[in-house]
Each structure stands twice: as structure tokens, then as C-alpha cells.
Amino acid sequence: VIPLAMSKKLSKSPSEQLCDAIVEGMQENKANEIVVLDLRELDGAVSEFFVICSGDSNTHVDGISNSITKFVRKTMQEKPWNIEGKTNSDWILLDYVNVIGHVFYKDKRSFYDIEELWSDATRKDIPN
Numbered sequence: 001v002i003p004l005a006m007s008k009k010l011s012k013s014p015s016e017q018l019c020d021a022i023v024e025g026m027q028e029n030k031a032n033e034i035v036v037l038d039l040r041e042l043d044g045a046v047s048e049f050f051v052i053c054s055g056d057s058n059t060h061v062d063g064i065s066n067s068i069t070k071f072v073r074k075t076m077q078e079k080p081w082n083i084e085g086k087t088n089s090d091w092i093l094l095d096y097v098n099v100i101g102h103v104f105y106k107d108k109r110s111f112y113d114i115e116e117l118w119s120d121a122t123r124k125d126i127p128n
Helices: 004-010 014-028 058-076 106-112
Strands: 032-038 049-055 082-084 091-095 099-105 122-126
Touching: 014 032, 014 049, 014 058, 014 099, 049 058, 049 106, 058 091, 058 099, 091 106, 099 106
Parallel strands: 049 099
Antiparallel strands: 032 049, 032 122, 082 091, 091 099
């Protein structure tokens, strides 16, 4: 039996569960350099989490975003509130309101450098 105080720590918030599902969707399509930024402690943050990854080609970027959408819908019955960037697949943004997935073509990721813009967020690198 797990004490009540410990069980509360072990259970994840809906945003954390969504974050995990997005990461798994990325991993299913072999996304590169997956990073989770926890923005909950930052003033003026637009979301609770950013989940960022990159792909090797526009086709790979598109495939990763499709994988995320399918996996999250299957496991959490959630659809993105908005999707941007599907036309050129350089940077696809999947907006789930509290969690935003960013799928970059590798060159665009270094150009926009979101990790540096939000460098005061808690960062977690996901191993491949």
C-alpha cells in the first residue's frame, strides 16, 4: 500500500500525461533530439510545456507530426486545438493549449532556437 502523500506525488497532471503522450508519438516516428521544457514556473508563459524535436527532412517532420496527432488521439482522446506549418513542414506546431509540440526540420530548429529563448525553463532531454 502506497501512503496517500506518496500516491499524490506519483500521479501526473493531465498536462504531464499529455506531454508524455506527445513524446511517445515523437519516438514512434524516430524523432531526433527530443526536449521537454517545463514553463509552469515562468511568468508570461504561453503554455505549461513545450515538447520540441527535429526531423531529418520535410517528409520526416510531417510524419512525426502525424504520429503525434494519432498517438495522442488514440491514448488520450485529445485533438490539437490548432496546427500550424503543415504546408511547408519546416516547423509544425501542434497546439494542445497547455502543451505545445514543436516539430522542426533540423536547420530551422537551430535558427529559431526556442530552447535558448526559454532557457529559464526547466529542461529535460529525452534519450533516444
